[in-house]
Amino acid sequence: MSVIPDTGGDRPQVPAADQTLRILRHLAGRPAPVAASAIARELDLPRSTVYHLLTTLAAHGFVLHLREERRWSLGTAASELAGGFARQQPLARLGRPLVGALADLLGESTHLAVMSGSDVVYIVEERAPRRPALVSEVGVRLPAHLTATGRAMLAALPRGQVRALYPDRSAFATRIDTAPSSPGELRELLRAVRARGHAVENGEVTPGLRSVGAAVHDASGWPIAAVAATWSTDGGPEEQVAATAVAATASALERRLRR
Numbered sequence: 001m002s003v004i005p006d007t008g009g010d011r012p013q014v015p016a017a018d019q020t021l022r023i024l025r026h027l028a029g030r031p032a033p034v035a036a037s038a039i040a041r042e043l044d045l046p047r048s049t050v051y052h053l054l055t056t057l058a059a060h061g062f063v064l065h066l067r068e069e070r071r072w073s074l075g076t077a078a079s080e081l082a083g084g085f086a087r088q089q090p091l092a093r094l095g096r097p098l099v100g101a102l103a104d105l106l107g108e109s110t111h112l113a114v115m116s117g118s119d120v121v122y123i124v125e126e127r128a129p130r131r132p133a134l135v136s137e138v139g140v141r142l143p144a145h146l147t148a149t150g151r152a153m154l155a156a157l158p159r160g161q162v163r164a165l166y167p168d169r170s171a172f173a174t175r176i177d178t179a180p181s182s183p184g185e186l187r188e189l190l191r192a193v194r195a196r197g198h199a200v201e202n203g204e205v206t207p208g209l210r211s212v213g214a215a216v217h218d219a220s221g222w223p224i225a226a227v228a229a230t231w232s233t234d235g236g237p238e239e240q241v242a243a244t245a246v247a248a249t250a251s252a253l254e255r256r257l258r259r
Contacts, residue, residue: 033071066160092123094256102249108231113149118165120150148213149226151199155190156215156223179204198243212243214250
């Protein structure tokens with residue numbers, strides 16, 4: 001007969017771990033960054049404990065300290081956990097048939113990607129018949145600011161999150177002159193993405209190929225993935241036609257994830 005250990009009622013066996021997880025869940029449930037004093041008050045934790053735990057979480061990338069605002073938000077390592085979960089189960093499984101249908105509709109190759117730090121990781125690829133092989137094979141990582149999927153997700157992130165990912169010029173890997181190479185250039189590009197309603201990439205990843213992408217949001221509005229289609233600059237669909245189909249696929253995946 002197994003023996004269930006006495007946990008002392010509802011008292012956690014490892015208080016620091018319990019407090020850390022409560023802080024992360026609290027930040028995840030807020031629509032905007034939160035001051036440390038507000039976290040301490042709302043979770044009924046000592047301020048010194050909250051500051052120490054936040055500092056440790058920041059060192060590992062799970063939270064970001066937005067110094068100008070004196071607030072804290074979830075960091076890229078937290079999104080990587082969500083991305084790992086998505087790669088293992090629902091996003092790839094639910095997205096594959098939709099991405100496949102998009103490839104059939106457009107007659108072009110399509111893919112689904114998630115953010116991992118300042119990169120995108122491809123979790124689904126559907127190559128259309130008689131189309132060239134792409135670099136976006138499953139498991140491949142590419143700089144987010146160069147790709148249509150990455151740009152779509154970056155445009156949907158809070159401004160502070162983007163600043164933390166791209167604090168200065170050293171954060172940018174460039175391949176051609178038209179790619180953003182500074183925080184200011186990236187801000188302008190993402191502003192254009194939001195105004196247009198979809199992201200575009202034209203030869204920044206592979207010369208001669210262009211892509212359009214649209215973000216997939218969770219129930220809170222956070223961009224958890226992006227769908228994209230890629231085709232040759234010598235032909236293929238009109239950009240707006242492809243963008244409309246890609247956005248519809250992203251919306252369909254959002255609905256499936258919320259069922």
